[in-house]
Amino acid sequence: MDNSISMAVIKRLPKYHRYLKELLDRDVKRISSKELSEIIGFTASQIRQDLNNFGGFGQQGYGYNVEDLYKEIGKILGLTKTYKTVIIGAGNLGQALANYTSFGSYGFELVGIFDKNPKIVGLEINGIEVTDVDLMKKFLENNDVDIAYICTNKTGAQFVADILVQAKVKAIWNFAPVDLKVSEDIRVENVHLIDDLLTLSYFLKEQGE
């Protein structure tokens, strides 16, 4: 595996994966970089360049075999195994994520939900009982959790992140609007919903000019 693959390429792979899944569902067997370009919105040369990073799966004059490409990208994205996940913060957002059954179909298995609010602790969400956050560290140490979704408010997020680091959770998906300070061996993806809105306001402004 070439380790010099840029973050930009990696960030595009999930999109390839999603579109190839749709093609597969529509029983499309093969596709050219030009056709793929039209549905996915990257240029054909960008697509060829991206996929070359991983050895290139296309054949001149044939294009890409959709199923092979889908499977290969799935492998590259690490989707050949399952990942244990937990949610911390079972407010509206945490509950929404707990009910996203599609995550499970990709292999992201939800094994625990934690909250500190006594009114929420004990509730069952999507078949999982919400546990007191005070018991989280012990749970994490016993359950080899891969990814934690932080759905707390801004104030609670760093406290939670510190426990996750101590318990050697491997990755954090952070929905709290704060930059977490964590050790370098834990991977963090921050969700900034406001960024999408600012992209929309940019375009609304451009239209109005």
Next chain:
Amino acid sequence: MDNSISMAVIKRLPKYHRYLKELLDRDVKRISSKELSEIIGFTASQIRQDLNNFGGFGQQGYGYNVEDLYKEIGKILGLTKTYKTVIIGAGNLGQALANYTSFGSYGFELVGIFDKNPKIVGLEINGIEVTDVDLMKKFLENNDVDIAYICTNKTGAQFVADILVQAKVKAIWNFAPVDLKVSEDIRVENVHLIDDLLTLSYFLKEQGE
């Protein structure tokens, strides 16, 4: 305004805006592209190139004036006016978004929430009563709504989008896992939460190799 600004640049602007806000909050007056690079994670040359698209606000040997740059990027992003927004689908996700007060501070004003579930219609969320979706079209026509957040399930999303197009809403922020078919004069941003998870699984796989 140069209309050839690439989507990639536009997508980076909200991140500049967020980091500049943090610098402002910490009372930082000026910053070099190198220092900005260290906190924001783009290269200094990328930063200079990005900001040159908009006329360039830096001065040789001084760097950027944080407040000026923050205000300029805010202007570019269309944050000098307010936008009327509605939420369709008041399940957990819709309720979570309704309670994100930070959107309001950017000028995205929530003016309506709609759902079809009789158990949810009539509830008050963040001071706004959930209205029956059957009344939505009339509401939209009377209220000049800029952006609609679709938080329905996959099945309901296209039905809702058709009404939004008819009522001349200008932009859609789509959380439903489906590609909407809409006319070209309506701007759509799709949220694909799974993409973040696939980025994380990529890195977990790389670590494990």
